[in-house]
Amino acid sequence: MKLYLYCLLEGIAQLDQLPQGISNAPVRLLPIDDLAVLVSDVDKDAVAVTRETALAHAAVVRSVLDRTTPLPFRFGTLVSEEQLRSYLSTRKPALENNLRLVRGCVEMGVKIIWSISNNDPHEQQLSDEKQGAGARFLEEKRREILGDERRSAQATEISGWLHESIGELIRDEHVAVRPSEKLVLTAAHLVERNKIRQYREKIAEARASRPDLHFLMSGPWPPYTFANIELEFKTRFGVS
Amino acid sequence: MIIEDWESTDLSLLETLDHVLNRGLVIAGEVTISVADIDLIYLGLNVMVSSVETAHKVLRKRQTK
DSSP states (O other): OEEEEEEEEESOOOOOSOOOOGGGOOOEEEEETTEEEEEEEEOOSOEEOOHHHHHHHHHHHHHTTTTOOOEEBOTTBEEOHHHHHHHHHHTHHHHHHHHHHHTTEEEEEEEEEEOSOOOOHHHHHHHHSOOOHHHHHHHHHHHHHHHHHHHHHHHHHHHHHHHHHHGGGEEEEEEEEEEETTEEEEEEEEEEGGGHHHHHHHHHHHHHHOTTEEEEEEEEEOOTTTSSHHHHHHHHHTOO | OOOSSGGGSHHHHHHHHHHHHHOSBOOTTOBOEEOTTOOOOOOOHHHHHHOHHHHHHHHHHHHHO
């Protein structure tokens, strides 16, 4: 029998009316020292990725968001109770730092997508001129490189502009500039609960001022993005 | 395109999957997921907005094999 882990909590001694967990397993609160973990007892070695299991995981984590700000575990975390206790014991200072960082906050998400073509008409005109196949190929490559550099510079500029727009309302952020060709950026913002309305208003103002961009907003989320930044680095690179 | 009612959109599912599958606390070596019986093709939002045409090409290639 293993424990399936949903999230780590502080300051919660008892919870009523927890939703069902993955595969309809009951969810219980497991206190460990002054922390607690929401877990299900499961008799499996792996958890299937399905719409139902993923949403069940999210629902359990979200169920406590009204009472506290949890540190979510990643989907599929299966451990013995001994492994969990060892993890919490050895990582306690870093976990407490992360809990302190997210305390009283939620995560808000913003994705910005290019919505108009950035092709330069003068560049396009060049390709219409009569050229040999080799020259056309080189010209095409040149345009690709120049266009890519221009878009990267624009994306960086937009990232700075967004930060200036909402910087005073966020406690922390995680931004990926140009994570793909059509995305300007994806950003996760850690926002104090009493500033969510102001945050949304600022985002709406920013959106209105840039009709050339598409904004996709989401949240509030439990702080998935901010749960593990330092810890993941330590785990991945073996730094203790 | 502005998503106001996030919970009611397909994007909310993609965002949820992105959060639970790609982020969160990790205990080294203890995240084990099964894809053997997967009934959901997960395309992250990044993939979705950039590569719809690529996905179509891949599907067409598979169908012609």
